[in-house]
Amino acid sequence: MFARLFAYSLPHKMRFIAAFAMLAVAVTAEMTIPWLAKVIIDDVIVPQQFEWPQLLMLTGAVLGLYLFSATFQFLQAFSFRHGALLVVNDIRRALFNHVLRFPIRTFDNLPSGKLVSYLTNDTESLRDMYVSTVPTILQGTLRLIGIFIAIALLDWRLMMLSLVLIPVLLLTMHGYRTISMPIFDGIRQQVSNINNQINESLQGMALIQAFRQEATFKDKFEDSNQRWFTFRTRSIGIDCLMLAPFTRLVGGLATIVIVGWFGQASITSVLEIGTLYAFLNYIERFFEPFRMLSMELRKLQVATVSAKRIFELLDDETDALHRDEPVTANVPANVSLTAKPSTAADTMLSAASHHNDIEFRDVSFGYEPGRNALNNISFTAQGGKFTAIVGHSGSGKSSLINILMRFYQHQSGDILIGGQPIESLPNAQLRQRIGLVSQDPYLFNGTLLDNIDLSHGEPNAAAAMEAARQVKASTFIERLPKGYHHQPGFGGAQLSVGERQLLALARALTYDPPVLLLDEATANIDSESEEAVKAAMSNMQQGRTVIAVAHRLSTIKHADHIVVMDKGHIIQQGTHDELVRQDGEYRALYLAQKAKEEIEHENSHLGLAVA
DSSP, rough: HHHHHHHHHHGGGHHHHHHHHHHHHHHHHHHHHHHHHHHIIIIIITTTTOOOOHHHHHHHHHHHHHHHHHHHHHHHHHHHHHHHHHHHHHHHHHHHHHHHHHHHHHHHHHHHHHHHHIIIIIIIHHIIIIIHHHHHHHHHHHHHHHHHHHHHHHEEEEHHHHHHHHHHHHHHHHHHHHHHHHHHHHHHHHHHHHHHHHHHHHHHHHHHHHHOOOHHHHHHHHHHHHHHHHHHHHHHHHHHSSSHHHHHHHHHHHHHHHHHHHHHHHHHHHOOOOHHHHHHHHHHHHHHHHHHHHHHHHHHHHHHHHHHHHHHHTTOOOOOOGSSSSTTTOOOSSSOOOOOOOOOOOHHGGGGGGTTEEEEEEEEOOSBBBOSSSSEEEEEOTTTEEEEESTTTTSHHHHHHHHTTTOOOOOEEEEETEEEGGGGSSSEEEEEEEEOOOOOEEEESSSSSHHOOOOOSSSOOHHHHHHHHTOHHHHHHHSSSSSGGGGOGGGGSOOOHHHHHHHHHHHHHOOOOOOEESSTTTTTSSSHHHHHHHHHHHHHHHSSEEEEEEGGGGGTTOOEEEEEEETEEEEEEEEEHHHHHHHHHHHHHHHHHHHHHHHHHHHHHHHHOOO
């Protein structure tokens, strides 16, 4: 894991090498100061040989070394931290790009709150490690090397005594790491749970309040928050016991031993006060890296847990069908996958003509093993024609759209566009030629213009406005205070469902694809909005291959071909007139909806009469 983290540092290695060199210069200057202090004490103060030029030179050298060390400490700290930000920026970018390529199935099982935690909290923990912990380790290592060299020059026996202390301190840190790892893992898990609960509660607040579930969600949050509090309390206890107090204890014992050793040595020989001062100073500095590192161990543990979670997410491979290269699943042996991208694009582009069809051949698909949503589906949507798919809820209509868009991979059978399996087309080229309008259109943060034209760079205002005019969305947009520059709020909350649906249709039209997939585009809107959407759909169908999933049969009466589904099977196919004349599911659906519309129409007139 640490090797992978190091790999992210390699693109910025020159910055880190320069920072390390400046750190070495700063530590060298810092370690020289006690030696100069020893010289001042033993050669000037104790003998009382106050030669002012020499004294001024030595004290000036000490002051200069302090300034020199402080300057290079600033430079190395800035360079390390800036490099750390670059590394974390790369990791966060790589993680987000990886998430963008996840199959939709992954988002079915991974809560969005946890993904947000990975992208924010966990990467911030890595930033703390790079900014604080790594420089502390490097600085402490260089300081220890300098201290050992200085102590060895003073007395090699005390250097050997100092070496004994290192295993004790390292064993303490290893014990802390072993004990605290499960605790910090629990902390990060609870933070993810809390983020997910907050995200879920905010998005479903209207439903929570409507069903008076405030107390239920409060209890769930309290439970996760209490678990977090318990883990945090344990971590505080371990930190207070095993970090700074223990290193201070060992440092105090070492100081007593050194003073005792010098006291014993002073009986048989002359003791130089400057040497004693230098020893005590170096010993104090010897424990400083361990004290600093002990305070950084908590950040290191948190970063270790965060890195583990991040790399687990990065190691969750995206499915082959969600990459930009063709995949080989379900591709017949006689179909070549080595065609140039332009050839594949030309094939897709020609799908809009009547010579090329979208064909399902004996296709089966299930979201879960052993439970098929589609069973042996076979039909053809002719190029340049309007094909409708109808049926009760749960019949598998939207699943057809999902596998055609390659949000999910079908388990068996073939889907062909222009006679070519969709698996042989790169993912980007496939979706470049298909425009999708879902039953629950989503609006991104930004203006209406930004939401209509999702192309990279600046939106094409003229094309977006023309698309809005064609789908009749310009009528309500121009009534808004800022028109196309209006901000519709989070998820388009300030607009009605019908208005959002018209914007989704305008978005698809701006995209200008040869194939349109309409997934129950009129399912959640009122009759007045439905008429506007139907008119917009009529404009969009000209010269395009259209597959529309419909709940309201009135929107697809003029379809060239209608596919009727029930429980994952196709039970009828034909035109509206043909299917209405047959006894079957379509006739029953049509008569039921017609009776319902007549009742609603009659009630509406009665209401007007009463008024």
